[in-house]
Amino acid sequence: MSAAASPGGSAASAPSLVEAEGLRVHFHPRSGLLRRSTVRAVDGISLVVGRREVVAVVGESGSGKTTLGRALLRLAPISGGAVRFDGADLLALDRPALKAYRRRAQVVFQDPYASNSPFMTVGEQLREPLAVHGIGAVSGREEIVLRALEQVRLTPAADFVDAYPHTLSGGQRQRICIARALVLEPEFIVADEPVSMIDASSRAEILSLLRELQARQGVSFLYITHDIASARHFSDRTTVMYLGTAVEVGPSAGVIEEPLHPYTKGLIAAVPEPDPRNRRRMRSVIPGEPPNAAAVPAGCPFHTRCSQVIRGRCDRERPKLQDVRPAHSVACHLYDGSV
């Protein structure tokens, strides 16, 4: 775990940077002239990211983890619940305050091919956030840009300033995206599957780069991934998400080495190799596909795929998160009696 990590058990009492409570993001795609369906992408999740802490959000595609990350940055419309950043209510931010927030909270997206503007050189893209926030004199920005490029180890930095993204590899592009987040010296970065679309050879490098930046600059991270083993490697605490809700929350070591929820167990069983260098795409050992977020099953959302389902209970009553071990909680009826 990272050098700056606060011990998992005391995270809740540490002054936290980001606090979400019952956060909901529902979309209403039109399916007819008047009819509307509701997609519950994020459906009442609570989450805390402490200062200098790395929190992983793990789940299959469609679990709502990307939407959750975007909602915390107010890039997705929030339908309900509350989010606070450094004590301030994110939903109440007016335009200037939101702009100020964007300086403090940054993002690295999954697809480095899609998240660079193909029309701007690397230098132009890195200078843009500085110009938006009026940081530094125009002449001084060059230096900030070069420093950011060096931080992400694109050296010699001067060679990259005038390059267009399409001349770079996926790993290099992702470093550009990280540099773009870093020029604003944020306190909080949402890293949305930052390595899933990169060649296996550069994945480990990028992850260790992120870890190093986290340790040196004390940035808090929300690390979104479908790869639960990398969460163990990179994060202090882990939240496992299924269909828009948290099913298990706890210290990463605890969640991964002694998982409680059947879903978490399934995810871990699907990891072929503990060594990150040989890690492949996750195989699915959980039967079936996750249900559509437009039709979340009643009761426990996982009961349709769970091997330990309790008939008459799991399909009726939605389990609440309950502490089973210190700072390690799970939403599952199997643990109802063990508290």
Next chain:
Amino acid sequence: MVRYMARRVIVAIPTLIAMSLLVFAIMRVLPGDVSLAILADTPHTVEMREALRRELGLEEPLPAQYARWAGSMLDGSFGGRSLETGEPISAILAEQLSVTLLLAVYAVVLSLAVALPLGVAAGLHRGRALDRAIEGASRAALSVPTVFAALLVMWLLLRLFGWSPPIIYEGPADDPATHIQMVFWPALLLAAAYGPHLVRVTRTRLIDVLDSDYAESARARGLTEAHVVLRHALPNALVAAITVAGVQLGALVSGAIVVETVFGLPGIGRGIVHAALARDYPVVQSIATILVALVLAGNLAVDLLYSFLDPRVRYDGRRM
């Protein structure tokens, strides 16, 4: 199905109202004082202007003017009388509209009759000389301005055959020979401006279907190519062509305005140009609205026909 049709018709009504409001705004509000705009080129006295203002009801507030005009469009008087001749506008419409509608029908039938076979031929010979020739021809027909094409045709007929169109228009029932002589070339020119769109969409759709998985699986089941074309590709291409025919109705109206004027056909297109030159405000305003309404109605009719032909739209009104 009936519900779907009813809904389409109901949705068209606000559009029609918005369109008539736009015509009204352009004609009555944009010029400032309409009476001045009408009398701009003629020497006039203050009394003449006052009389004109009274005749047009310009003293009333604008909403009242619109309401009165819209009411007259609905009760069949279509905005009163022509300023130029004093003729009721309903009489002008009765006289001219049939000419244009006939012309439009001829043009649509002619373009379908020519464009569909051409589109199918191009699609079946994709990439070969015939396809390229058809593509070139339809592109040329599409880009040459109709005015120039019409003038060129007039001159060629005159030069090569010493022929010019009859002066007096005759209906198809009164004197079919004269009628055909008079409308043949205008209809052909209109079809040349209208047909290329149909050729293209027929070709594209045909190719789409022939390349589709279900055509492939039909072939795999041992069905002949002729069967695939006739049973699968053609009906699809036809439906697509009909949709485009609806979308392009507006182009047909613009074309009719030009060819009627060039060939001296006494239709509504030449009528609106004549009225515009005479600054006959009430006539221009009403004819413009009626033309727009006709195009809208045509679009709606094609839409309904489409829903009839394409089962996907029929049941719940969703396209996909």
Next chain:
Amino acid sequence: MRGVGVGVVLAGVVLLVVAGGALFADLIAPFDPLEQAVDRRLLPPGRKHLFGTDGFGRDVLSRTLYGARVSIAVALASVLVAGGAGVALGLTSAYAGGRYDLMVQRGIDVLHGFPFLVMALIVVVALSPSPAATAAAIALSLLPLVARVARGAALSVVEEEYLLAVRATGAGAARTVFRHVLPAAGPPIAAYLAACLGTAVGAEATLSYLGLGVPPPYASWGRMLREGSRAYFDAAPWVTLLPGLVLCATVVSLIVVGDRLGRRRYRACGERRPQRVGRPRQ
């Protein structure tokens, strides 16, 4: 890159000649376009008068060259206006989405429901014929077309993830639209505007031919079609047909060039997908 077709080269040459002729009309034109002379009325094309003379003894070639100025100026003005307003509407509605987008779309639908000439005609009547009124009339007819194309082009960009990345840096709407959406959506829109210019030249000629475009003494191409075809089409067809040919060649060339630009657009946008990633720079 594929070779440029003969047609496109030819179209380019035509456009260069026409633009040059319009620009340098006062240097090239052999005669004063307005100078009348009774003794040389309706002369057929010959060595002295390449395009012949009209019923007032005016040199048709000189009139065609000067006419190009009027026709092109009116067309350019209308495309500039329709392009500016249409692109602004299209881009903002694609970017903003929601209720604003819906409203803009309904408005565009209403405008689009008007046949081109019907819209142009009522605007010209309302404004009284003048070059400006003609340009305005054509612009209003082009507006819904441009707005639709611009919206469509912008929509494909708006869904790209890098716009979300731009938003995440805190950039405002204006910056996002102009610095990021416009460069990506620009090439297809520019191609469309080139084709629109062809449509506008044709529309000007049509309106002027109908007597509803630019009024005399402006000698636009459409005006020449009108004068030539009404008075002495039979006796002196060159007065009508030669300017008509120039008009036709210009319109067709503009459309050909627009088509060609349109087909290039994917190349112009640069590369975005991994399969086209070039050699790394290190």
